Amino acid sequence: MNMFEGRSTAAAGEVSHGGFSPKARMIAPACDGGQGTAGTFVSREFSVEEVSSPVRLTISALGLYRAFINGKRVGNDLLTPGWTCYDDRIAFQSYDVSGLLQEGENRIEIWLGDGWYRSQILWASNPIFNCWGDRIAAIAELSTEDGSLLATDETWRSGFTPVVRSGIYYGEDFDARIVPEDSAGVEVLEFDKTLLVPHEVEPVKELTPFSPKDSWTEDDGRQVFDFGQNAAAYIRICVKGRAGASVRVEHSEVLGPDRFFDNRNYRSARAELIYTLKGDGEEIHAPLFSFMGFRYARVTLPDGVELVSIQSVPISSVPVQAGGFTSGVPAVNRLVENSIWSQRSNFIEIPTDCPQRDERLGWTGDAQVFAGTACWFADSQRFLTKYLRDVMHDQRPNGAVPHFSPDPTRLHPIDARGDWAGSTGWGDAIVIIPWQVYLHYGDDAVLRECFPAMQRWLDYLWGISDGPVIRPPAVWGEHGFTFGDWLQPVGDNRKPRPTIADDCAATLYHFISTDLASRIAGIIGDEAAASRLAARAEQIRTAFRHEFFSPSGRIAHNDQTSWALAFLYGLVPSEYAEAAKSYFRRVVEETDGVIGTGFIGTPALLPALTELGMLDLAEKIFLNRKVPGWLYQVERGATSIWERWDAMAEDGSIYDPDMNSYNHYAYGAVCQWLFEYVAGIKPVASAPGFREIDLDPAILPQLSPVSAWHDTRLGRVEAGWSLEGNSATYRVVLPEGATGRIAATDARKNLSIDGQAVPGGESARLSAGEHIIRFTI
Template identity: 35%
Template sequence: TLSHSEVLDKRGNFYTDNLRSASAEDTYYLRGTGQDEALEPHFTFHGFRYLRIDAYPGAPKPEDFTAVALYSDMPATGSFSCSDPLINQLQSNIQWGQKGNFLDVPTDCPQRDERLGWTGDAEVFSSTAAFNRNTNSFFAKWLRDLAADQGPDGAVPFVVPSMPFTSGKNLTGAAGWSDAATVIPWDLYALFGDRRTLAVQYPSMKAWVKYIQDRSRNDLWDTGFQFGDWLAYDLDDDNAGRSAVTSHALIAQCFWAHSTQIMLDAATVLGKTDDVATYTALLQRIKAAYLREYVTPGGALMSNTQTAYVLALHFDMLPENLRAQAADRLALNVADYDNHLTTGFLGTPYLCQVLSRFGHADVAYKLLLQKTYPSWLYPVTMGATTVWERWNSMRPDSTFAPPSMTSFNHYAYGAIGHWLYTTVAGLNVGAPGYRTFTVRPQLGGGFTQATAALETVYGATRAHWQTSGDQLALDVTVPPNATATVYLPTTNPGSVREGNRRLDANKGLQAGPAQDGYLPVQVGSGQYHFTTEWAPKATAALAPR
């Protein structure tokens, strides 16, 4: 009998309580002939890290056992590495979490009595997943399943394929989960240039946004069940109000706006001019209602949480004159928690993106490099090889969170990968499919180098930077028929060289005026080696409240 487990307890014992009702056992009856037999299950799979063997004839030998990684055939396309070994382990955990869960459907976890295609997990991770592997066909097929399970009213179930436990319980149509209907088709279009899937899914996308609108009141989506910012930072007996509880209605309003913006963009791409006008007007009403209901005249939000400010800023819910102060409030909140995140499934994917976008990249790096709970590196320091469901699935004393919902292979928080690729390494899509792209690394965190490489539909792209003292080297690869804008972190064109030539002497390169501390250079297909003088930007310190 072979039993499977993700972890050992603090005494080194085999731990299976978190598998709930799943036995995770394979029992074989030998022929008894004394001849060698090769045993392999054909009708099941297991999520595990440890194997227990009972009733084995003779002394087990490790070389007699092979663990086979089973996942859908998705070619590896992207890679990331940097000078910090813990971040490299985090990247490995993100990739293994994807492989362990992308088996025909994007399951939330591969080990316990569940293994369901939860829409929320897939939605927040889809852009990271598409960098690691070519998920275009994988998600295109699953989106067909989503549309097939969609209700006649446009409701999207929480798991796809749908399961009986959602029937008759109004367990459909939640912000951030059901928005997989709009978010993932748009991600496939942006990252793979897949206009066909966007067109095929458009009726499903449209039906989902109509579902929200039909249940709104005064342009506010404040009805029905919501998960909210699932598994955000929470404390027992929280008399001091330190738990990061964000209004479910506020979250729902932000995601309604997000899906509506996607519909506006998709209608533009597909030439549906009437829908463009409809969604433009709807988006204005949604944002006006948000400001009226959830924002004070001074720009504070009804929920003073990291997730509330992250969603407001990432989805452009605030007018431009209120955005800088909102970003400052977010940075102060992070400082108030001693440079720890407090976000859950819906706030975490965008947290570092927002901080970087609004001038707080130093805070984003502090969060990335934080090693104590709650943080991305805390599980790494505890020996994790995949991404956990909870920030503290294992506590610092090596005891476990409640086994009713503690998975050690849950990829949602691995969505930080998107920020690693696009901001730390600086490789970011422009026109669909990377026909145009930007290379704009935000250096920080004490890193001395970072690399992101990606096999796009146009060919191989790569961005690699390395510092040595006050010198920066930036290598860029642009595939055929593609162009890129390289942003060099300097305002002095005279200090820049490409190869052995000064930038101003290279007639094939066009440099624009410096902006926000960067010098933009337009480049065509080819390989480039830029060098320049570099110095970190001074950043004002933010004191906690």
């Protein structure tokens, strides 16, 4: 029986592109005033004879949407339909709405917001509005297994929502006195439904809210609340008072000296919530179409308004933790938590650099250095694969990979700085991220999907200087420009420490990606490409030696980043190995334990020192509590990872608020080292997805006891060790389908597994289950 009076049912299976039948159209509210104006909705009243079978709402939008049936919200996903390169793909969602329908009259409303689609993108000096279009609109369809029952078309109506204005950077203004009423019609837009794809990632969800840890009142009467955690979130308030009174909520990540509320680092992002009361008892509100990055909220209450309660509600696309690490050092454990929170905060539809200021972009460099860590802390397979599709769409015809994706500058070029694409270390995301996804999840589909883009990127790199050594221009935005080792610290400016030069950094990454792509080609069965790329990698290796090594074995710039990357990726000639180790040790010792690397060098530094057996230096640098260093941030009260090593001075003052984020995951990439080297759980490329694990713990005495866990596709892996004197006890738990391998080495003597001795120089294979391993260091 047809549930909807007056509407014909589509034939079973009658579906067009994007999961919608031909009758579903993209409709825009006729009353919409454009970007930055009052929020609008589209609506339809319909009649149901009986609710006798499951009914699904399939829905998407240009902009953001939130749907209601009979005044009740559809689903609990946030920021739908999500963020993609909208000229390539737009996600749609599908919900079972049977429980929201009633026999007789029904009403559906789809509220719309500007979202990423047309609100401000980029910073104040180059703001882009209406990036992907200037009309917000919705497409939706109610259907059963038998076919379409109701779809968006020219018969729908439109009107204004209580959302007075919203934007990703702007925040949201909401007037609860406004009752949505149909006041205008709709316009059917020309729209290519082949753009519509099922949502490629898990939807953004709320996490457990935070209540204030502390609060105080400023001299002017404004109340400040400390929620104890910096996060991508929004405020949920409960207020009561007179109709027409407006509550203002501002946000900040940090406080200046004397608890000064300071959000100058938000730049042109207003990032505020203004709620105008209806005046009808207690009123609960949270924004619909925006979010902020903050730890602190400042609330301005007008006379006659009471704040009943307030919460910070974190949101994320990766709300479920998939791995953890603890040690005997509380500050290290807090650092791990900070990394998890920075991932949660910046994994909202795409991997962004920060969640607070007028940026929040999918920077490829940040994503590639953190990808391995991301896969340890959360199931990131779908999330990163979806992001790579955006990156590939934004890849330029000449092969240059964008600095960030989705990339608004591809559609709206910023002439002052050339094309925002092509930086080594950043564009190499197209090679490195697929590799990390493959290692962790064991599916070569991502390698096959991305390999053509990898080849175009590698050809672009070779073409920068027509050869293996890349010589980037110094002028920002010119062809081949590189960010190098972004934000690499130089120490005392009167006598700065050496830093890596752009040509060395670029050529290092040229080799890293070429060598890795040759391995990928072999895995996917393209032997011709594997051979060609392997030969090219050898050309780069030979040229690198000639260009950057002296006859004594000293690398050109003698800095921590150069040495770390060269050692970790096999670019130190064997005949120079001993001399090179001495140079590397000395350049690390000369900093007295403070780190000397930026975005691309930091993930390599501790792994390189560990593989060379310099565990004393790795331990000293990691546990250093001076700036620059990881634990300096923790001791300054950080609850997420900072963008800059020197983001805050010891007296609490903010450094350079024009470019300073306190929620940037890049330096949290050190956690990959904690899992793979300190806990000793390394996925093996020949048996990816943790089918085989290289068990090789680096015993750093001051960290004892260490414990780590990770949920793989096969089940949970656990590993941890404790140290008594020079005797280590290493406990490992492997799931069914996984095997481990551990070796008796000079650094790991008297090795026994479950009471059985392993001869020196030999290795042993571990099956699924729990194992107790003992050795001396």
